[in-house]
Amino acid sequence: MADEGDVLTNLSNGAPNGADNQPVAGLISQYVKDLSVENPKAPESFQWQEQPELDVQFNIAAKQVNEEVHEIELKISVNAKCASGTAYIVEVSYCGLVGMRNMPDEQKHAFTYAEAPRLLFPFARRVISDAVRDAGFQPLMLDPIDFNGIYLQQLQSRRQQEEGGAPAGQA
Template structure:
């Protein structure tokens, strides 16, 4: 004889039958990719550790009913003794289907969680582009999008950028 356990399916989220929020990753894609090696082949023969400057920006917008696009823009520039070794720019985005998500949770999801989902894929593209350009792969450190978002909120801007 099996015992039946009432899990309270009608009140599973504790909010009197309110539907649970759902997030669907509809598609991820590179919108723009650029790699420049303006001083080749000299830049490929340089010795020493290059100086690398990385900038990150996040943008989000509504793309349709319940569909939102989150964009992650990464720019990296390497210089060696004042000469540009390479510049790589990537605009990587994803479409996310969001249902039953409270309005106040949309922006934090789109500029914190969505970029966190997109980042590993963008990181690989950057690494592959620099490797294919003749340099060691540029392996970007993980980004704390929540801290970036909070810093931008304290600064009073709506767009997250320049990590």
């Protein structure tokens, strides 16, 4: 791109006739697909004095909607237990429709399982916080999750399994 007296020129980025061939990815929409809140010991649980032990699980799933759109699903489950019993259980399936075009497969994979969940997580976290509050407890603010770090660990683990997974006796 060249500057000529505050006028931008050569905006085609090398694409003839405005061809759309640059890699692009972005969030199209996001939504709660499923939400479950259980408060099984209410109203007794509101009298418990002990801090509940939290078990937080999360999973990422992806489904192709069409050639350029994928649904990314962030599933988060929170189970709060005390010696007296289960205080609450919150499960959310928070989804986003992600558009990806002109991207190599490895970049699509990284965006699907690292970047898209990173974008969705703050909103899923708010849904969980509100659900816990609406169940009658103090809002739960989950710690941030390093989805990129987890993604890289998963890739490294998979590579190590593939390298060390050769049957015995073969070189």
